Amino acid sequence: MSAATHHQDDLVHGHDDHHHHDDGMPHVSFKGYMTGFILSVILTAIPFWLVMAKVIPDNKVTAVIVVGFAVVQLLVHMVYFLHLDTTSEGGWNMLALIFTAMLLVIMFAGSLWVMYHMNTNMMPVSVEDMRNMP
């Protein structure tokens, strides 16, 4: 089928679902949603289990693992539920996401870093803290 007939086809029948990204609609499939759902359930259940059952005695190690699972689950949601890929909206979606992620990291990490140092270098607040000064 030539491109011209194809276009004609679209005009007549409206938007065909098998036509990828033709009208800004994502290509949805049962398999894709189920894969995302099952992965999310696993990636949610494991951190909850780790924290609630206190599987690892060291809290810091548990915290790192929990954050790791959250990052992976974030990516799973992006791909399977938000249908994000490098081609959606001609790449502008991905570009906006990368820009937002960059701002987010600067703002989030920056705030925590600055405020942590400010807390350590501030005058102690209570009388007890004052007495316990090194």
Place this chain on the structure above:
Amino acid sequence: MSNTATVNNASAQEFYLTEEHHVENGTMLGFWLYLMSDCLIFACLFAMYGVVGANYAAGPSPKDLFDLDLVALNTAMLLLSSITYGFAMIEMARKNKGATLIWLAITGCFGLAFLSIELYEFHHLIHEGAGPQRSAFLSAFFTLVGTHGLHVTFGCIWLVTLMIQLHKNGFTPVMRRRINCLSLFWHFLDVVWIGVFTFVYLLGVLR
């Protein structure tokens, strides 16, 4: 003189897109940009929680307050609502109006269940004297989780509106676009909730 005209002609031709784009593309990109700006709002609230989240003012800490069973149940509600919205999207692709409406209704029910559990939790906390005015940690907690809850509330209102419109109009391109926008919004809220339950609840209890 004639030379410039030819150059102008040639360059003018290059500016035309050979393939016409649909108007819908603009809306979907615009909505995505809105979601990204919403993402920044949540990032600010998360940063605020990160900064003051350990200032208990000699009040209760996350370990004393949070009931992880309840949070797990809440998370399950939101995850289930995500997959049922997915099923609605699949039925929409099949142009099956009745089934789409049913799946949207089920999604709404899960959304309401999530909100009820969250309101119960808030009520319980305030009843225990751990309201937003108790400490900086609790102020930040109520702001962050409350903002997410408000988003879910508006998502539910939007969902009901779309269900009525869909019932009346059927699958017009405009309706499909609207349902697709809400899909993004709904799944985006689920993404934010991943951050909330990890950063606020799980790490709070570990602290």
